[in-house]
Structures are given as C-alpha cells and as structure tokens.
Amino acid sequence: MQLRFLAMIAALASLAIACSDQKIPPADPVTIHLPAQADAQAQQDVAQDDQSPPQSSAAEDDSRSSQPAPQEAVQSVQVESENGQVIAQPKQAAQPAEQTTQLTQAPRLDVVRAAEAVIALAESLGPRPSGSDDEAAAAEHLATVLSSYGYAARIEPFTFSTEFPIATIFLSDVDDLFAARFRGSSNEAAAGQLLYIDGIGDATDYEGLDVADAVVLLHRGETTFEDKVRQAVAGGAAALIVINHNNDWLVGDLAAYRSPIPVLGVSRIEGYNLARQAPQRVEILSFTGEQGQSQNVVAMRPDAVCAVLVGAHYDTVYRTAGYNDNSSGTALMLEFARIYADHPAADHLCFVGFGAEEIGLYGSREYVRRLEETGRISDTKYMLNLDAIGSGSAQLRMAVSGQELPRLIGRLARELETDVATIQPGGWGDDRAFADAGVATFFPLPMSGVMNTIRDDASNFHAEAFEAVAEIAAYALQCMLELSGAAIRPMFDCALSN
Secondary structure, three states: OOOOOOOOOOOOOOOOOOOOOOOOOOOOOOOOOHHHHHHHHHHHHHHHHHOOOOOOOOHHHHHHHHOOOOOOOOOOOOOOEEEEEEEEEOOOOOOOOOOOOOEEEEOOOOOHHHHHHHHHHHHHHOOOOOOOHHHHHHHHHHHHHHOOOOOEEEEEEEEEOOOOOOOEOOOOOOOOOOEOOOEOOOOOOOEEEEEEEOOOOHHHHHHHOOOOOOEEEEEEOOOHHHHHHHHHHHHOEEEEEEOOOOOOOOOOOOOOOOOOEEEEEEEEEHHHHHOOOOOOEEEEOOOOEEEEEEEEEEEOOOOOOOEEEEEEEEOEOOOOHHHHHHHHHHHHHHHHHHOOOHHHHHHHEEEEEEEEOOOOHHHHHHHHHHHHHHHHHHHOOOOOOOOOOOOOOOEEEEEEEOOHHHHHHHHHHHHHOOOEEEEEEEOOOOOHHHHHOOEEEEEEEOOOOOOOOOOOOOHHOOHHHHHHHHHHHHHHHHHHHOOOOOOOEOOOOOOOOO
C-alpha cells in the first residue's frame, strides 16, 4: 500500500485455484451487534410497516453462512476472452430490484467466515506482483468468483508507466524498500552485507574499510555521482545506494559512465531507516522496465448504478502472498459481494479489484480517469477502501473524506466503541483518486500492521484487527447505501442530522 514501485510486463494467464484447509487461529465467533437505540428503532419500524419483510431467521442465517466459500464456487464458471478483454460470465445474473419504496433489512456479515477466507485466498493465489502473470491470473480468479454470485464481472486491462526504473531492496527483518535506479546503472541483481558510511563517498571515506562484496550506503554531497560509483567499484562493492538530502526520490544520472554494479537512490527517511539495519544482509532485485500491463476487475449487476463502490487492490509485492496486504481486504470485498448478491441494495453497488497498487496506485487512478473521461464519476457517491486490514492492533486509524461522512463515521465509531487512534482526511491508498475527484471515501486501517515484506504471512495475520475493521466497515457500507438511495434498512441510525 503507500507508493511503492516495481513493474513487470504482464500477460493474461489462467490459474486453477484450490482452497486451502488451513484456518486462522481459533477465535470466538463475532457477530456485529446492533446498538441498543438502533435496535429499538428497527423493531419499531418493522412493527409499523406491514409491508416490510421480516428479518432473516436463524435458519436462514445458518443457510447463508453455510454457502460454499468463494474458492469453492468457481469450478463451473467459464472465463472467456473477447477483444483483448477477459470477461467472466455470471452463471445466473441476479435480477435488478423492482422500483419500490419497500426497504429490506441489511444482510449480516459473517466475520469469522471472512477471516478464514483471507488465509485460503492468500494460499491459493500466492505472490502476485504488480504487472506479473500471477497478478493477471489473480484477476481472472476474482472475476470468476464475483460472476458466480450473479454479478456481471469484467476485466479492464490498462498500461502503466513509471517515472523511472524501480528496484526493490529486500531485508529479512523490516519492510522491503523501494529505490530509483540511476541512469547508467547496471540492471543486475545484487546481494551483500549492508555497509553504512557516514560520508559522501570520496576517497577518504573508504580509508581503512573493507567494502568487498558489500552493499555500500552513503550520502549525497559534493562528490559527483560518477566519482561515488568509481570509488565503490574500486573497493569491490556489490552495489551502491545513495541517500538523498530530502525526502524526495533520488534519480541520479551517471552521464556517459556505465556502472558495472547497481546504483540506487533513496529518500532521506528511507536511507536512515536502511542505515539502522547495517550490517544486515540485503538483496537487490534486478530492475524492470518503466512500462507494464495490469488490469482492474469490475463487478456489478447488469443494470446497477455504481453509487457505492467497494474497492480492494489484489496485487502484492514480491516474495509474499500478502496475507495482510492485501488478501485481507480482497477477501472482505468478496464476502460483501456474496452477502449483498441477492439484496435489492446491490442495484446501487459495485465492486472493484484494483491492479498495480503497490507500484503507484495505478489501478485506481486509471479507473477514476475513465469515469471522468466518460462523465460517469458523478454516479459514484461513496467509496469504501479495504486495504491491509488483517495485521496490527484492533486500534484503528481512519481516513475519511467528504463533507458529511467524517461526522457520520465518528459517530459510528463511538456507538460501536471502536478504538480509534486518529481520523484523518482521505488519500492514503486507492481512496486517493476518488477523494480527489470529489467522492466521499472511507479507509479504516489497523495500527502497526506488517506489510510489504516476506513477513506478511499467516503468522502475522491478526484476526482481532481484521474483525475490528470488518465490523465498522460493514456498518459504514450500510449507511453509504442508504444515503445513496438504496432500498436498505441499516442496523444503525445513519441520519446525517444526528
């Protein structure tokens, strides 16, 4: 999540997905409890309205919960390629809701089921870096699952261009870092012990140091980039990383010189974070090109208006299946799609899996660009972003944009007694492009989660954090749908005047 840069040219591929039997550590079932005031109001509404449908019985709830998990439902659905696009045809599309003022009780979210689906999804899809064949196969899987619920699902390919070639720096104990490749740098991979030099890389800085086979980290300064590289090469260094004097990306140019070793530039904050890891062994991935191919997955009822969008990126960084970032958000998006599949509110709802998020939010930016280009951005009133919600503490930080939504989310958090560290303006992830376009957005995120590293595995999936986000996200989605005019009776008083 956050801006991260890697790119590989992707070709669409198919992938047979099998569910894993592994489950998350046992947790008590979590039911989203109705606040007392809202519960009383809901019961009064049902009593006064003879036309209102009764709430789901326990048997009906058990029946819904016993439906096959997403990975089990996709066996018989065909994915076809047409005019360069992969289109997942629904087995039986749900019929649009009739035009009526009758309201239907909001569906219940089975949080435990959703949490278990996170593990199954991560283990089935595996690592799926932005722009890779594995990312394309994951997109096909999402389209197939969504179509099995009755939605019309399509895959929308797009091409992205980064501003400069990107490298990934792997470390075992901290999040992976991203760096800009210098022009004239070697494109090879490298590995070695990290050696931090508190200097600018002139000859005196190397006196008495053994830099053979080391990855040298030093500062930008009076010494030219070419001289820095020549000194490192002369000492036998495996690679050179230069720290910028500010927090901008450092894209250096070696002019006519062609370095035999990789030369990278990092921001000041990333450089100091990296220096603290010396003398840990680091690995530098070979660089990819500045252009790549990715795709978004879009699903809705055939005649629906996308007034409320639930989004989650499905790509990962290298070497990890992204249990937290972002199998967690993707699995919750699929669970929302399942429970709303037969609900009248689905006429106001759409689901989007964003590609190429990890290298620069390219999927969401492209999706919004196309909406603006066709004049349809005004159809979307609300956007719920689900990203990296499966690791960290149950204390949440929340990004909210729009005129009324921040106040509503704040009241919702108080009613649910959600532990909130901070509520800030939107724009951290895929919600950014929507907030910039005037769409009201909500992005809840646990504090201190593990992401962008090989440590983003099953052992660092925290069910308590996932359940805290899922609870408030479920209520927020109900309110977004009601405020957009959907035929839904939320389990919370969503009135903006309160």
